[in-house]
Amino acid sequence: MQKLFTTFLLAFSLTSYGQEGRWKPFKLLVIQPDTAIIDKSLFGDRDSIEADNLKSYYSSLKRYEDLLNFKDYSKEMEKSFKETQERLQKEIPLMKAQEEKVKKFKYYQTISQYSTQVYNFYFNEYEPFSTIVEIPNQKTDTASLKILADTSKADYIVFYSSIHTVDKDDLPILKLTTSLYSKKDNKVILSKETEGDTDSRGDMWTCNFNVRLSCLLINGVRTSTDEVASVLRQRQIKAK
Numbered sequence: 001m002q003k004l005f006t007t008f009l010l011a012f013s014l015t016s017y018g019q020e021g022r023w024k025p026f027k028l029l030v031i032q033p034d035t036a037i038i039d040k041s042l043f044g045d046r047d048s049i050e051a052d053n054l055k056s057y058y059s060s061l062k063r064y065e066d067l068l069n070f071k072d073y074s075k076e077m078e079k080s081f082k083e084t085q086e087r088l089q090k091e092i093p094l095m096k097a098q099e100e101k102v103k104k105f106k107y108y109q110t111i112s113q114y115s116t117q118v119y120n121f122y123f124n125e126y127e128p129f130s131t132i133v134e135i136p137n138q139k140t141d142t143a144s145l146k147i148l149a150d151t152s153k154a155d156y157i158v159f160y161s162s163i164h165t166v167d168k169d170d171l172p173i174l175k176l177t178t179s180l181y182s183k184k185d186n187k188v189i190l191s192k193e194t195e196g197d198t199d200s201r202g203d204m205w206t207c208n209f210n211v212r213l214s215c216l217l218i219n220g221v222r223t224s225t226d227e228v229a230s231v232l233r234q235r236q237i238k239a240k
Helices: 002-015 040-068 078-096 099-103 107-123 142-152 212-236
Strands: 027-031 131-135 156-168 171-182 187-196
Touching: 027 107, 027 142, 040 078, 040 099, 040 107, 040 212, 107 131, 107 156, 107 212, 142 156, 142 171, 142 187, 156 212, 171 212, 187 212
Parallel strands: 027 131, 027 156
Antiparallel strands: 156 171, 171 187
16 A cells, blocks of 8 residues: 555655646535454454554664665756655654554454555646545435535545445455445435446555455455546536
8 A cells, every 4th residue: 555655755845746627626625534344264364454454564664764865866857856854844743643543443444544545646746736634434314425525524424334345256355335425416426336346457456465454454445436436527627
């Protein structure tokens, strides 16, 4: 998971300068799920996922600090690097402040955490940038979503339900339902059940075969974000 996050940071910070994106900017909140039901055979993977997440947090923090202190850049990249480093001076203290929350991370929060990174990767390659953030678990009835969207000035809210594993052809499958709320419409405009399998597809969808639950979660993110991103692209595409 750290690979995508670091790749996004570098692409976002160093290659997007001066380029114009395809999307009208928007604010998206991604609500953390509060539970999941998995088969007992996958229980051993939970601790591994949670430990790896903490390790990735410290590794990413070190990468940020290394980038902040990096001096050996070319003259052509000087402006872009300095802008990135100015931003990191603000972001690193905020990231450090999240340490205790990261220590409390639960394996099923991989879905919201990784989805947030994927949406940023999809929609924030070039300016104007959208605001896409993960938030703690909230009530998701329509009235509560409206209040949350109004108070946070969010255009969309993604949330999850019915996260569970089943057996399919003697292999575990993760099923989850992803919903997308629109402030403009004041209703859920997408609610779709998708599946995640144990295949490793490479690049941002690379997973550890030895930790099957990790693959299930990452592929659950893949199918979930495909559905949501398709809707967002249609609604946020700039008029020609």
